[in-house]
């Protein structure tokens with residue numbers, strides 16, 4: 001007899017497997033990230049198909065076999081239909097899925113990540129919080145995910161000399177895990193220049209300040225810098241953890 005496990009999950013990815021099978025990467029409320037095989041799920045007659053589209057929130061049931069988990073039930077809860085109408089929002093949902101899949105390896109329950117993921121998808125779908133720019137939703141997810149995983153950078157104190165950061169020309173150092181001051185930068189010579197406004201934006205994102213976030217006016221140059229810093233920092237983390245080739249965003 002197999003034990004049947006039930007949980008809620010957001011489907012991050014699906015990959016075709018032999019015959020009509022599909023492998024699903026699902027982030028679940030109770031078990032963290034799972035890979036679950038949907039047997040013969042590409043057949044029109046499969047009853048499981050309707051609950052297993054990419055970016056659906058569904059209640060799923062599976063059994064644990066010797067080699068893999070097999071899907072036994074899937075009931076759609078939320079299809080996030082408005083998210084699908086907008087290419088930019090869809091791209092952000094894709095990037096969120098890639099980052100999450102790339103950074104999380106083993107199966108481990110983490111309710112904070114589940115809540116963060118659900119919140120990001122709800123915001124991409126309905127904009128309940130009023131965050132108009134989907135790019136900000138991505139950064140909200142990305143930086144808070146890093147923080148849960150223990151890679152949250154220091155944005156208040158220079159991690160080298162421990163001095164409080166002043167609103168002057170500052171530098172983001174991947175190696176030091178945060179924003180370093182001018183004097184430490186001049187001694188060490190590595191880091192990417194970051195202006196005080198971008199540092200402020202990152203603080204607001206990490207404080208999850210939901211009153212301020214919708215009102216943030218972020219210029220394109222700040223988004224560009226945020227994008228560059230987050231990409232570089234992500235590569236740095238993936239390289240250190242040996243997962244560098246797994247990501248495709």
Ligand SMILES: [Zn+2]
Pocket residue numbers: 158159160161162163180181182183184185
């Ligand atoms: Zn310093």
